Amino acid sequence: MAAIADVGADRRRGGYSRHVFDDAERELREWFVEQAEARGLRVTTDQNANIWAWWGEPGDDAVVTGSHLDSVPGGGAFDGPLGVVSALSAVDLLRARGFTPRKPLAVVVFAEEEGGRFGVPCLGSRLLAGTIDADRARALRDPNGVTFAEAMRSFGADPARLGRDDAALRSIGQFVELHVEQGRGLIDLDRPVAVASSILAHGRWRFRFSGQGNHAGATLIADRHDPMLPASRLVLEARRIAAGVDGGRATVGRLVPNPGGTNVIASTVDIWLDARSPDDRSTRSMVEDLSGAAAEFAASEGCQVEVTEESYGDTVHFDAAFRDRLAGLLGDAPALPTGAGHDAGILAAEVPTAMLFVRNPTGISHAPEEHAEPGDCDSGAHALARVLEDLAG
Structure with missing residues (x-):
């Protein structure tokens, strides 16, 4: 070593x-x-x-x-x-x-x-x-x-x-x-x-929230379609849902906004979810619940979300x-x-x-x-x- x-x-x-x-x-x-x-x-x-x-x-x-x-x-x-x-x-x-x-x-x-x-x-x-x-x-x-x-x-x-x-x-x-x-x-x-x-049982899923990129100073709050908001809500929701599953774990360890400027409203935000539990049914159920919540969060901000399973193991x-x-x-x-x-x-x-x-x-x-x-x-x-x-x- x-x-x-x-x-x-x-x-x-x-x-x-x-x-x-x-x-x-x-x-x-x-x-x-x-x-x-x-x-x-x-x-x-x-x-x-x-x-x-x-x-x-x-x-x-x-x-x-x-x-x-x-x-x-x-x-x-x-x-x-x-x-x-x-x-x-x-x-x-x-x-x-x-x-x-x-x-x-x-x-x-x-x-x-x-x-x-x-x-x-x-x-x-x-x-x-x-x-x-x-x-x-x-x-x-x-x-x-x-x-x-x-x-x-x-x-x-x-x-x-x-x-x-x-x-x-x-x-x-x-x-x-x-x-x-x-x-x-x-x-x-x-x-x-x-x-x-x-x-x-565990897997990885990518949630891509899409909105409208724009200027952080010139765009009124009422005029925004900011994908960072539904993405942020999903991070919190993952903890809440996993806490309700016996042995459940849900983690967002990677979040990537595009283009990633400090004074830029993101056009897309990618979040990678790692979800695990003692059995396949519970793991799949957590991800299904989170996917539904992500769609609601995106719609509330005038955004869209696409969910992709990147890997899974029973x-x-x-x-x-x-x-x-x-x-x-x-x-x-x-x-x-x-x-x-x-x-x-x-x-x-x-x-x-x-x-x-x-x-x-x-x-x-x-x-x-x-x-x-x-x-x-x-x-x-x-x-x-x-x-x-x-x-x-």
Whole structure:
């Protein structure tokens, strides 16, 4: 972790900003390849820009572990990289014990897990599993208008090859992802490591409010069609509606007015809503209620609103037998649900999948305060090594 501590440090936001195919993420990819090759692992990059490092010959029914290296804007140091570093550390631990895997074993780094550049989370694993249309993925744009296809070409990869990768899916016999916990479960349990039980149903929606751009000083209040007003009301309504749903969460973390001048009434305002709850019905109901409210708010200001679903994932329940096997290997490690999405959640519909969580003493994630103590990181790496030893041996 210390070797990459300066890569992608964000001086404006604090924390780290590492997004797919940008300079920081490229540097992290190069670092991973160097680390893997130094361990004698065979490195390949698949058609969806995910990196694989193989211990032994690549083949079907492999035991696969890993995570991602990208971050949200201004994110913490551990979200993603801890899983990659722990996978490499687990290889070191197993080799030190003289272990040789009887099944193929691989460490994978998934591309664009956070969606911090192109808006769709877990893009690399979604493409791998075919849960996002390749044409849609190629057309995704970052805030500067660069498409995913263009960014991929600049990276030296071929966007024409994007899409479901059946060969890669067949190679995964079991997938285990280690991740820093994004919550307080292990703090309250006073345990360093847990296994995952489920992931909340969650998605992202864009609300585009359209009005009439105009001069802030020359336009009377009565003559305005200002999309910022209904957009602002929606932010408050999201909190109100989510508070009425058991386990509901609704967040507006990004709001972009166009053209964005201080003395300009916006012509459009885009809001991105992140909505989550323990089940599909409640999540969909929250978004339906908010969409209706948005239409009312827009009409009251003489504006319009368009709602677009950008990504969605139903509730994921990890395979109970696999989860219990891992918990038993780790001395009856507790099982915890999570409100955060992960590549493991995308792959769960295709292959047996499990997750390990490492304690975060702050309980904070997606922010610079995210943390994990060295001793707990070591516990996580040893736990992952024990799991890989059992599965691959």
